[in-house]
Amino acid sequence: MLWLDGIRVVEGDFTLSADMALRPGERIAVIGPSGAGKSTLLDVIAGFRAPQAGRVQWDGHDLTSVVPGKRPVGMLFQDNNLFPHLSVERNLALALRPGGGRLSEADHDHMALALHSVGLRGMGSRRPGALSGGQHSRAALARVLVQDRPVLLLDEPFAALGPALKVEMLDLVTQVAGAAKALVVLVTHDPADARRFAERVVLVADGVAFAPMDTTELFANPPEALRDYLG
Ligand SMILES: Nc1ncnc2c1ncn2[C@@H]1O[C@H](COP(=O)(O)OP(=O)(O)OP(=O)(O)O)[C@@H](O)[C@H]1O
Numbered sequence: 001m002l003w004l005d006g007i008r009v010v011e012g013d014f015t016l017s018a019d020m021a022l023r024p025g026e027r028i029a030v031i032g033p034s035g036a037g038k039s040t041l042l043d044v045i046a047g048f049r050a051p052q053a054g055r056v057q058w059d060g061h062d063l064t065s066v067v068p069g070k071r072p073v074g075m076l077f078q079d080n081n082l083f084p085h086l087s088v089e090r091n092l093a094l095a096l097r098p099g100g101g102r103l104s105e106a107d108h109d110h111m112a113l114a115l116h117s118v119g120l121r122g123m124g125s126r127r128p129g130a131l132s133g134g135q136h137s138r139a140a141l142a143r144v145l146v147q148d149r150p151v152l153l154l155d156e157p158f159a160a161l162g163p164a165l166k167v168e169m170l171d172l173v174t175q176v177a178g179a180a181k182a183l184v185v186l187v188t189h190d191p192a193d194a195r196r197f198a199e200r201v202v203l204v205a206d207g208v209a210f211a212p213m214d215t216t217e218l219f220a221n222p223p224e225a226l227r228d229y230l231g
Pocket of ligand 1: 033034035039041
């Protein structure tokens with residue numbers, strides 16, 4: 001379980017409070033107005049931002065003072081570009097062994113499996129410039145998957161893709177994260193993404209990241225803050 005316990009972030013006029021528990025393996029969407037604090041919430045979980053109060057816990061371990069690289073968290077951003085001068089496989093290798101070092105046969109098998117799972121089997125030797133937009137997104141997803149982290153944070157990773165490709169990628173994330181039993185937290189501006197992807201939704205508005213609500217119930221009976229956001 002990922003616990004956000006009494007989290008409070010304050011920066012000038014901006015405040016964000018969060019108290020919630022997210023279950024292993026579930027798919028969460030984070031929605032809310034621009035500037036409400038969706039990315040801030042992910043940054044607190046990932047450790048890029050220290051809250052002024054509260055604790056982040058995973059599986060009973062307090063992560064609050066753990067550096068980002070040591071947290072059980074993988075992240076995928078929209079601009080999370082692959083290194084253009086390295087092959088896809090070298091990009092994956094860097095994610096697997098950030099400090100360098102020789103890759104074992106098991107590591108190579110692991111990378112091949114990650115590429116296979118995102119539909120890029122046999123494309124490991126290509127450079128990112130030789131991939132289509134959709135393939136690029138798949139490679140970036142493989143790079144996160146190869147790290148085998150039980151929590152995946154996705155900050156609008158597919159916003160630049162066309163609608164059909166975005167749906168394809170969301171379904172792929174559902175499939176691969178399901179196989180890995182990873183908790184996925186997806187920030188999106190598109191309520192349709194939340195409906196398609198998420199079992200539960202965290203609404204961020206008015207300084208609060210509200211505890212997750214069942215997606216179907218939330219959209220069937222939206223609270224005022226969501227009605228304001230949906231317009
Ligand atoms: N590096 C920073 N320094 C100061 N303020 C920041 C910084 N990054 C974000 N903010 C502010 O923190 C608040 C929350 O930003 P955040 O990016 O978390 O919102 P968001 O909901 O993800 O927005 P969007 O949907 O536009 O991406 C905003 O008021 C923003 O201006």
